[in-house]
Amino acid sequence: MNLPWLTILILVPLFGGIVVAGLGAEQKRLARGLALMFSLVGLIGALCLWNILMPLPAACSLSRNMTGLSRSASNTFWGWTALVC
Numbered sequence: 001m002n003l004p005w006l007t008i009l010i011l012v013p014l015f016g017g018i019v020v021a022g023l024g025a026e027q028k029r030l031a032r033g034l035a036l037m038f039s040l041v042g043l044i045g046a047l048c049l050w051n052i053l054m055p056l057p058a059a060c061s062l063s064r065n066m067t068g069l070s071r072s073a074s075n076t077f078w079g080w081t082a083l084v085c
Contacts, residue, residue, distance in 0.1 A: 015038070
């Protein structure tokens, strides 16, 4: 089953913004909770899409770069090696 992931990722926060904007000023706690929920749904959808488009091989993992906070290598950022297989 092919879901339109990109469309969902665009529409969920847009719908959430409309819902939160429609709440009154006296419902601040509800607005914050709904905003957080819609943000997390968008994040989970983005992670699902990332997993579909770029699955990691079973033998790959993240590892620490022991040379310090070097950004000179193309596969490091703030001392973490992006992918080690």
